[in-house]
Amino acid sequence: MSLPAGVLRGGLLPEPLIFERSTPGRTGADCDPHEVGGPAPDAVLPAALRRDDGLVGLPEVSELDVVRHFTRLSQWNLSAATTLYPLGSCTMKYNPLVNEALVRAPGFADLHPLLPDAWAQGTLELMDRLADFLRTVSGLPAISLQPAAGAHGELTGMKMVRAYHEDRGDPRNRVLIPASAHGTNPASAALCGYTVTELPANQAGILEVATVREHLGPDVAAMMVTNPNTIGLFERDIQAIAEAVHAAGALLYCDGANMNALLGVAKPGDMGADVLQFNLHKTFSTPHGGGGPGAGPVAVSARLEPYLPTPRLVRDADGLRWSEDFPKSIGRVRSFHGNVGILVRAYCYLRALGGDGLVDVTAMAVLNANYVRARLADVLPLAFPTPSLHECVFSDRELEATGVRTLDLAKRLLDYGFFAPTIYFPLVVPGAIMIEPTETESKQTLDEFIAAVRAIVAEADTAPELVKEAPHSTFIGRLDETRAARRPILRWQPAAAK
Amino acid sequence: MRYTPHTAAEIDVMLRAVGAASVDALLAHVPEGLRQRASLASLPRGIDERALRTELASLAARNRTEALTFLGAGAYPHFIPAAVEQLAGRAEFATAYTPYQPEVSQGTLQATFEFQSAVAALTGMEVANAGMYDGATAAAEAVLMTQRLRPNRPLVLLARALHPHYREVIATYLTGIADIESVEVPYGADGRTVLPAAELLRRASCLVLGYPNVFGVVEDLTRAAAAAHAEDCLLVSATGEALALAALRTPGAAGVDIAIAEGQSLGLPLAYGGPGLGLFASRERFVRSLPGRLVGETVDARGERGYVLTLATREQHIRRERATSNICTNQGLCAVQVVVYLSLLGRRGLANVAERNLRGAHALAERLRGIGTLRFSGPYFNEFVLSIDGARRRWQRALAAGVVAGLPLGDWYPELEDALLLCATELHDAAAMERLAAALANDLPPAASRTEGHS
Incomplete structure (x- = not known):
């Protein structure tokens, strides 16, 4: 850092790398290695198996050094707790602090995943109730809470799609995906051995059933659809698309990334979905953590239920227990039982809001997005004039004459104290500016943001x-x-290694 | 509603600006048939914060975390200093997202760069990524990476002594991808993997060994690397107990090509198995084949050092179906928490905790001598297999006394029915070891014949 140390800039202090704060011999934690006796490492580990570099490359700092270092670093972030974070398609809503307190209770935090099921009934009960909530919200009959993130849920879902077709002796090799989809959709399909066909939307940004029919064939395993799509538009033909997909012997995968627009509005199960991944870190308010951990539970239709990952939670006379007894299962997608700490937070959120509160979430999310859209549409052209739900997408095409691009506008918003919208996505919109305010923002905040843009x-x-x-x-x-x-x-x- | 701030008056003003008669009108373009069936009225109504606390407290109370347990087997109980969760839990870290705007995300970015540096140092490898979901998925991604690096070798070799969850996740990830065969490599009397014949190594993209393996036994990676490399096969080490890396020869020094680990031991609570954190480290020359996020150093317009996400052309949001992985997160907050833990303990603290674990586990094994015998003769760190007559029966008896005597290994390895996998960390003192010894010495008939479920 070329600034002299200790010079404030906007209330923030510069800070070197933690390694650059090291002083040989310093430590921030005490632990007596001899507390219970036992042999020295060199008595039980042959030299060829022993570490002998003194852990070179790790820092040597005090507890206060660590506290100052990471406190300073944290202050260099804008976060949803600091300001509006209108990152489209990421649903950066308020993450209730009570959930952070509750998940740290020793009863949840100190629970070993291999304890006998009878000793973990509190967590199992919570997971079972969460599964019920999510089944109701999705309109789908069965669910796995195991996947660790949205993309991991996609992978899990597509593995089930593959298992389903192979089980029927009809392995298929192609998946249809709209061009506006998240990159994880084609990447997840490819990880399951599928080739991907991209489908265009119409002039209004909507996928037409005729386009889907044109590309369907006996080699198509599934169609992956995000609804509402990444432009925030509801795919109105979804039921006809589902019918066409099913008639061709394929399955319908619904990407649940935009569930925040659907609570009390439409259930993916009713749309004809066979698989849906939830992103609990979006719709269900668990903190994004600067890039995870999230959780990506996968709900499925009856025909895919036999293929859900194992172990699965079952209830018998003694309570809830894990069962591996599902011979058609795709197996495990991660160790143990999922990102349970995230599941606890999502349960708290669902329980706090209840059915009535969830309906309000979507209503206010849609109102906020439409308010921003209405107040900006005269200065930024909308990507599509079609009615939209929880987010709105603009293009930078009218700024062209000024030489200012979407990226510049995004960077300038930082000066105004806001995080930037999602930019250059979806790829089908030139210079896309995708804004998702979420329901937790007030009109005052939105007005300040609108004024800044x-x-x-x-x-x-x-x-x-x-x-x-x-x-x-x-x-x-x-x-x-x-x-x-x-x-x-x-x-x-370390200097010696350079 | 406490998380939606709108007043009725504001809603009116906003609707007027939008030009809609009601919020319902904004949803009118959704097909009526779908809307009619979308009611959530069957869900319970919301509750206030006080009621929520009461409900969660009663659920937490139904988990028996007060017991004395000697369970490891992929998830390890360790002491977490208060500063770790306080710092990583700061809302500026917790409620940010992927640092797409680096100018206002330097906290996450620098912490992640420090994390990558610390993981590289801990594993002795040249580069590390920003994190994966957990150890098992990191192992699966490592196997897929070796398939990219050795595309004409549709065979992978997995040690039978690799944690079964890791083997199962690798199997799940491999289904549907070209026809990749997977061969299980047996273990010997010392608990170490018997190195496969040259003929097998010659056809395989990788050999995956636990380090320590699921029995707690320390594999000889140096010898395995020499054997594998002689046949141009890549060696992957998979560490379930990351703390062991502070005491054992590093995978990097042993010649490993990809070192993955579960990072939970380094400052993350057990939390019933997640969230954990996959550590993923490799050789510099493989960097463009790495899955997941990477943070790199650069400069800003004024020439000052800063950090950005980099080499993103490997990733799904750019490369789509040709990406190295579909992963789009890095368990970011867990990575921050781990680097806080590693910073706080530092070189000396971490070495001390590792030594305390090693000494403690060996003291426990010594205390249990005569009650059972060590099943394997290979060296171990903080976990070992005890052979004991009537293992499951004694385990049940101990359970009734409030002691979880590790994991009955017969659940995972039918050939080890009379064996318990026991782990002792810095949380187990001499009194705890005495209680375990007393509980295991008890071989009276069990109170109930029902066996507890395991998974």
């Missing part, structure tokens, strides 16, 4: 350089991503 659009005309060189007031300036990729530096090295 309008001010930036005005700046694009009057002071384009100001926008193109943004951000100006962040802790660090615009970063050189090309340089990072050309000559990757992926770790700190």
